[in-house]
Every structure is written in structure tokens, then in C-alpha cells.
Amino acid sequence: MSEHTLKQFDAELEAVRARVLQMGGLVEEQIARAMQALSTGNTRIAVQVVEDDHRVNALEVAIDEECSTIIARRQPAAVDLRMLMMVVKTITDLERIGDEAAKIGRMTQLIFEADRPFVPRTNDVRHMADVALSMLRNALDAFARLDLAVAAKVVRQDESVDDTFRGVLRQLITFMMEDPRTISHTLEILFIAKAIERIGDHAKNMSEYVVYMVKGKDVRHTGPEAIEREALTQH
């Protein structure tokens, strides 16, 4: 490539990364608003979250197109190609996180539009959501700065979300056994907890792609230790 073309190419890559971060910001906002709706019982916000999911979807489609266009036009090699392929994977996870946020919105509507709204204590669910949101922020940060230490942290955080989920599950089972009339609404809370757990899984996937981008090593399915080893040798 000529120097001029190279500069353009760099600008295009940079633009794609910025779009991914923009999409990530929107998805963060969707989760935060869905949890706000759950905490406050504001179903108007819940409906808004469900309706805004199409904005997340549209960004995925647009970024997919941009990546294909850049690959076709610039024919990038090795590391740049790897970056673009990982963007394609990353935005799939971001789109699915958006779906989970919309699911939280729908469940929140069901809970608060019921004749007798029943809201079990949800401190642990809120705690799970805080950790999942922090995981997403970290995953986006690891992506933006190609920072393996942050990526490794996300994988660790995922273990804590999974632990909390198991605790929430036990707690909700106890609620249901004590008062079977609450089963239906308790399941809605359970589905919300499950959605949050999956948000954690997606953030973890995103972090594993960052390791792949930087190292060219595929660390999916290898556990946090492997990623920490890679982080130690980043510099």
C-alpha cells in the first residue's frame, strides 16, 4: 500500500474500533436502564429499553458491513485482518447482550404490570448486574487499549457472577417453597438473573477475543490462568 493508502486504512480501522465502542456504550446504557426500571418499578423505562434494542441491532449490521468493505478493499494481512475478524465476533456478543437487556426489560414489565406486583428482595440480583456491567466496561476497555491484564480480570469476574447466580438461584428456590403463590413472579426474577449471568458470559467472550487479537493465540475454553499467563508476557 502507498503511504496515503496506509493512512486511510489506519483511519478506517480506527473508525471501526470507535463504532464498536459506540455500540458498547449503547449496550451499557441499555443494561443500566433495564436495571433502573427493575429497581424503581418504572415500566415506561422498561418499554423504552425493549424498543431501543433495534438501535443495537442496526449498529451490528452496519459494523459488519464496514468490516467486509474494508477487507474487500484493503485486503489486510495478518494482524489487521485478525483485528477485523475479532470485531465481527465482538459485535455478535454485544448484540446478544443487547438482547439480554431487552429481556430484562420485558420481565420487568411482566413483574410490575401484574395485578399484585410481587418483588422479591433483589439485592443479589442488583449486585450481579453491577459486576456484569463492570465486566462489560472492562471488556470494552481491554478492546480499546488491547490490554490483556484487564481482559484477564474480566474472566475472573465471570467466576464471581456465576457464583452469585448460584446463590440467587438457591434463594429464589427458598422463596418459592415458602410461598408457592409467588412462583410465577419469582421465575421472572430468575430469568432476569439468568440474563445477567449471560451478559457476563458475553463480556468474557469479548475479552478472550482481545487476547486472540494481541497474541494470535486462541484462549477460548482455556480458563483464566491461561489468560493471566498471556497477560504477564504482554510487555
Next chain:
Amino acid sequence: MSEHTLKQFDAELEAVRARVLQMGGLVEEQIARAMQALSTGNTRIAVQVVEDDHRVNALEVAIDEECSTIIARRQPAAVDLRMLMMVVKTITDLERIGDEAAKIGRMTQLIFEADRPFVPRTNDVRHMADVALSMLRNALDAFARLDLAVAAKVVRQDESVDDTFRGVLRQLITFMMEDPRTISHTLEILFIAKAIERIGDHAKNMSEYVVYMVKGKDVRHTGPEAIEREALTQH
């Protein structure tokens, strides 16, 4: 490209498609065995399904690598590039279907290794699994033959799986209310039903990628009618 290079390139593309179908076959088998374990209470099979998940994961990593190598070496344009990008998306969904099969295996273990195994009537869950398996086969078929009519069928089938899931959910809630002691195991069945529902979602995603491959139009998030319209104008 020279004619010789073109032939090699075609052979490489064909090989990637064959690998995707091989991965699809393995994933089908994983689901079928997980459901067999649930129907028969054979936990040995359930354990095997969980252990074999790494084979699915390994195939995803290998096919990802192959796609990157082909793109870097052959610098394919338009339609071939679109095919490769969609392979990358498709195998992500196949890998996640594999995760869901492993989840069914783990839940089956929990159910039958309990002191007092409780197995609620699961006819509808089995029915859901049959439809989800048929969706996966159709999605792979649509991929292999680039057949939009089959892809459209998958999207329709997904609506039926979602309906059946809602019915199963109501049924399980009734079980739990009638006998709260069964709540814990009934939730395991519920998670199995949820895993099957997600398998349907992934098969639907795969079908939407086929439409994109053939038409260059992104029909994700547009509903079955849009895909049927595309199918009508395939020939």
C-alpha cells in the same frame, strides 16, 4: 487469480464448508445424545456429552483459523468474502449450540443423581427438542445448498419452539405449585427447556446468515415474512 489458483481457492472454500457441516453433524449428535440421556436416565451418556463439548470448541477454533488463512492468502472479493464472514458467524452459533447440549447433559446428571430422582412428564420438552433438532438440520441444509426456502422454514419453526416453550413453562409452574418439594428438580427441567429454546434461536441465526450470503441483504431482525419474500425471488 490464475485458473490454477482459482481451482485451489474453490477447493479451499469447499473444504471450509465441509468442515462446517462436519461441526454441525457433531453438534446434532451432541443434542440427540443429551436428550437420549434425559429420556433414559442414562447419566453415563450425559457425562460423555459434557466431556465431548471440547471437540465442538476445537472445531470452531480450527475453522476460524482456516477462514483467516484463506482471506489473507486469497484476498477474495464480494461473494466469496461474504461466504467466509458468514462461516465465521455460523460456527459461533454452532459452538453455542454445543454449549447448550452440554448444559442439558449437566442438568440431566443433576436430575438423575439426586437421592430421589424426580422426573416430571417431559413429552413437551422432548417435542421441543425434536423441532429444535429439525431446525438445526434444516439450517445446515440451507447452508449446504444455499436454499432460502429451507432457511425461511427454520425461522417459522422457531416460532413454534417459542410457543411450546411458553406452554412448558406454564405446565412446570403448575407442577411446582402443586408440590413445592419438586421445585428444585422442576427448575432443572425448566433450564433444559430454556437450553432447547436457545438452540432454536441459534439455528434461526444460522438461517438468517444464509439469506445474507445469497442475497447480500441482512434480514436479521426482520421477521419470517421478509425472508419468505427473499426466498420467492431466489430463482
